[in-house]
Amino acid sequence: MAAVTADQTTQGTAGTADEAEAERLAAFDHAVAADDRIEPRDWMPDAYRASLIRQMAQHAHSEIIGMQPEANWISRAPSLRRKAILMAKVQDEAGHGLYLYSAAETLGTSREELLDKLHAGRQRYSSIFNYPTLTWADVGAIGWLVDGAAITNQVPLCRCSYGPYARAMVRICKEESFHQRQGYELLLALSRGTPAQHEMAQDAVNRWWWPSLMMFGPPDDASAHSAQSMAWKIKRHSNDELRRRFVDICVPQAQALGLALPDPDIRWNEELGQHDYGEIDWTEFQEVLKGNGPCNEQRLTQRRTAHEKGAWVREAAAAYADKHAARPGTAGAAAQPVEATA
């Protein structure tokens, strides 16, 4: 690099620093190229760190906000078995949020900081959770389509270049696959149930199909972060590639369910060996991203309210930990909050 050489001749020390920087970058690029994992203590470019924080935070926030549309049906689940499955699923989502915040914290941020940004509207969550759950069948459609799209997106992340993220994804994908099968099975029961249940299932698929396709993000030619993310091996496949893979998976599943996908343009393309499908309404996508979807306001307000109403509880826990850590002879109290009294 010309600039480095010039620096070296004029300023010896700065030149050495730049040289060291160039060496670190070369080592990083080499590690990425060799499919080695980047770990928290490894050097990484600032932009790589920032990009990962952005993506992992958005992913964590999606798990947390994503609890709301499903939790909306916990109190009305129509059988105790379904109620147990749904509660377990929403609980898993809170757990996934926790893994992902922890993974993001390895990059030098904190959960509090990320939640503050979410609450201030400065970090995003998946656009899909701005759609309402209007019937019980929506719970099944979310499991089948939304979790299905998430898995298609996330399985390649198990090989992401950043170690903590990749390892979190291995664990999360296992649980997500389980949820996806349960959602499919829920829809199957409705589809094969009474005419009213079948109609409920079809209506839910009609409403969730297009928003699920939008989960893969903007088309490749309009995706701001894609090229760099792929070069860094954070992302392994393009948005459109994953979206098409998802359509190919869903078409036979919809047939097996006995439900129609609401797109008259879906057909098998013999030549390309894949399905063609209709045009996504990108205007709607942009509106939802801008905050004008059906539930954006409601989702963020509920999240902020839960956080604000919980402030006194968190303050109490902190005050208690302080008091008990300060007492002589209880040095371990803060790290081990369970009292040792019998």
Added chain:
Amino acid sequence: MNAALALGDDALVLSHRLGEWAGHAPVLEEEVALANIALDLLGQARLLLSFVGDEDQLAYLREERAFRNVQLVEQPNGDFAHTIARQLYFSVYQHLLYEELAAGEGEFADLAAKAVKEVAYHRDHAEQWVLRLGDGTTESHERMQLALDALWRFSGELFEPVEGVDIDFNTLRDSWLAAVTSVVDRATLALPSGPQSGAWAAGAGRQGLHTEPFGRMLAEMQHLHRSHPGASW
């Protein structure tokens, strides 16, 4: 009165109330913990109700007057302190009860032996929060005291004998009072001083006499199931 119905309804109704917290908890760890407890209770409810008949028929097609749960578990969540106070009173009771049942040879011995591990965790969770809220900030101390006081009058009902549950409920009451007193003391709180039941409330839930919020809870819980008679889900 059918004992499995009484114990099953307790677990079912409290599970439902805890499920209402999903997405509203003060911290993510509590989203996990409250859902976890709700799931344990729902599991117990399903086992107990299936001793009696079809779990879904029992949960979704009985009206308010046919439910046999104590009034304590049907009380609305209120703030986090109210939820924790309800959880303390109930989980200490349930833990002591299940320990007794697990040690005996009655029809609930097997179920209690399995559930007692879950319930010990619920009790620990409630006790730890009573300590933190009671001995936390001035605000949390006041809220915790208010919650303990508000729910106190539903605690006496826990010790009305349940037909078919072969234990001494007077001994249970003494153990419960000792355990709750100990936690409340350590949390720098005062044991509520009023009566442990209203003039006609003792044992009322077990007789199918409930409080007003319960009907509304059932309306929400049963609505979808009742809207599709005979459907399976």
